[in-house]
Amino acid sequence: MTKISLEMGSGGRLMRDFIASRIVPRFKNPILGELHDAAHLPWGIALTTDSYTVDPLFFPGGNIGTLCINGTVNDLVVSGARPAYLSLALIIEEGFELEELEKILESIKKTARATSVEIVTGDTKVVPQGQGGEIYINTAGVGRLLGRPQPAKIRPGDKILVTGQVGEHGLAILLSRNKFPLKAGVKSDCAPLLFLLPFWREGVLWMRDITRGGLATVLAELAQTISLPLLVEEAKIPYSTRLQGTVEILGIDPLYLACEGRALLVVPARKADEILKKLRSHPEGKKAAIIGEVEDKIGRPGEALLETLTGGLRLLEPLTSELLPRIC
Template sequence: MRVWKTFGRRGWDLGRSMDKITLSYGSGGVLTHKLVTEVFAAAFKNEYLDELDDSAIFDLGKGTYAYTTDSYVIDPIFFPGGDIGKLAVCGTMNDLASCAAEPKFLTAGFILEEGFAFRDLEKIVLSMAKEAKTQRVKIVAGDTKVVPRGKTDKVFINTSGIGTVQKRLAASMIKPGDMVLINGPIAQHGLSILLSREKFNYHAAIKSDCNSLWCIVKLLLQNCIDVHFMRDATRGGVSAATNEIADLCGYSLILEEKRIPVTAPCRNLADILGLELLDIANEGKMLFFVSARDSAKALRLLKSSRLGKEAAIIGSVLKEKNGRVYLKTILGGEKALSSPLTEPIPRIC
């Protein structure tokens, strides 16, 4: 989760059409926004939570810190490119990184189903340890609960993280003319999970993009790139992330479909299944809002890194102040790009 991962503050009056929570409330889209703002944020209201950012930012002593938490219920727990353990470490570190915070410490909580295989648990824990060590982050505390068979699904993990903020960013810093960059092809994670879960007979393998992104954030910050805002495009994909940002900053955005990087296997599979690529989750893609004068340099830096070789400038911020997102299609037309109402592929993180 972010401080709370939500769509934004636009406040669609959808009403509560049902009395029970449905899967759509966990989609990262419009209904998630309603759940977060009308239930959790309303009850827990404070100046840190009100920002609805990827992490809570606070000053303590002489330092500025970011604190975030996230829970992982992915199915399957092992997938091409990662597993629930690696995802739990990378996902929480990326929420810190999107706030320009260098990840330092994590905690981990496990809910285990009775009968879950020890060898699978050990594999997951070792994967977490490997990723944390690679990123020079320490897992310093944790908790474990075991519930009866059938009361959960194998293993659920919660991770929380603390990082040191290197630069203060805010949606309010976004300005007309800013360029929108992404560090690589979209939709790989969600489609990888779909193939792994449904066992489709598809001609090409699709590997999740699950990765820790602090290295590319650090690269831009160390080179004094004028970054105004960042967000990782996870649940709800680029559609949800950009709509959320437009709502927070108040300006409209325009994205260019032809500039958004997509691999051929992902594009073809999405076409076959009738899925919107921009709505599909990523776990290794960051959106950067950078001043126009620094955008070309930022792109060169991203392309010089392992996780940014296929980076692209995919859009810009408009002068229009109505907080909407537009997509310039490959055919040259324009259309509104909305946040997804539901998650096309549930349990992807």
Template sequence: MSKISLELGSGGRLMRDFIAGKIVPSFADPLLRDLGDAALLPGGLAFTTDSYVVDPLFFPGGDIGRLAVNGTVNDLVVSGAEPRFLSLAFILEEGLESEVLDRVIRSIRTAAKAAGVRIVTGDTKVVRRGQGDKVFVNTAGVGRSIARPRPERIRRGDKIILTGTLGDHSLAVTLARGEYGLKSGVRSDCAPLLFLLPLWKRGALWMRDVTRGGLATVLSELAERLPYPLLIEEDKIPLSRPVRAAAELLGIDPLFMACEGKAVVVAPAARAGDFLRRIRAHPLGRRAAVIGEVQDRVGRPGELLLRTGVGGLRLLEPLTSELLPRIC
């Protein structure tokens, strides 16, 4: 008898197989089949949902409340929609200190205000002690679609822009759990990506926020849909010092680590310089960089390649399983 393992929720292959093999065919809906970060509904609406189970609830740079707002907001932004309304549902564990819940609610209020979204409906359930873990949050988001992502228009020479450093969120949460005996000044990058919205009107072709599975997973999934291989350059990928240190020390790869306030943007070749200037002009995009391009000099269609610091080529595959559970 098969049972659900933690691996299913890791963002890896098992999860993708589960969604493609069980969820999508069960409902056979063309809107679901696109599997974007949000569904684009008739009438110019975008609709998305996400659940948050991060452990611990509070970590440097963020908390579950802030994550629950920004995660859903960002799914709308990268789907070409301006976030407007959020639902808020709690699953609380019996015995939770109400002060903890108050802190989470305050954080949600602040984050929602900052992101310009209204919380307009919700739900609260309490489960017996041990049947949950302190606080789980679900948010659904509705936004007004301002542009449709156009991955089918991506051409050779188009540029891949990363809006900042990789892995800070994943590392901040892990170290907040006191794991690996490592301490650093790392902070989660949890933030709303609203400053990317104007790029849609300027011809952005595709965006995706870099969450579970990291940059390698996000770009591998894009590469699978394109007739050209993608090539990114290791030297151009911005990393914070704490992430660099953790990567060397623990042997983990920042390309597979989760962020909560970073996105990749595919820009038409002619606009890449303009896009980069605009992204860098925002405080959350200061370390943005063009990290690669759509090309056909190396690799085969469908592949994502990394040119290493010394000029070698490395094939990147989607994350198979994240070794760090419950980071979002």
């Protein structure tokens, strides 16, 4: 008898196989088949949903409340939609402190206001003690479509951009979850990506928020989607020095650390500099950078390659399972 293991929800390949083999075929339809961050519905709107089970609930730079709004907002943005209305469902464990709940709800209110979305429906359930992890939150969101990802139009020479320093959220969570006696000063990058919406009209071909699995996973999946090789230069990837120092100590590969307020963009080569300049003019995009391009000379179709600092070449694989500390 097979039981569901934690790994099936880890964002790795095991989870993707699980979804592709057991879930999607059952509900087969053309919209679901696209497996975008959000579904494009026939009436010019996008719909998405996400559940939030983050541990710990409060972490440097945010909490489950900021996350459950920004995460759903960002899924809509990178799918080409302006977020408008959200639902909010709470599953609370018996015995959870009211004060904590109030804090989370206040964060939800503030974040919703800051992202100009309205929470228009919701649900609350309380489960007996021991049957839930303090609080789980689900949000669903709809938005009006302004653009559409066009992976089929991506050509060799097109540039790959990231909108800011990567990996901070994943590291902040890892540090607070494990209560490392390490004062790294790393904060989650949890933030809305609304400032990216106008770029759908600037010729951006593809966007994806860099969440679970980190930059490497997004790149690997992009390469597979477009069946062209990608080449990214390690030296051009923006990291904070705090993060660089901390991942050295912990032996963690920052390419696989999640973000919650960063995106990867693919833009036509001739527009890349202009788009980068505009991104950098936003406070949220100050550290944006062109990190690589779509290739046709190096590598094989579907491969994401990294030119390392030392001039070597490394194949980037999607995250296969939960990030684990190495043994020594």
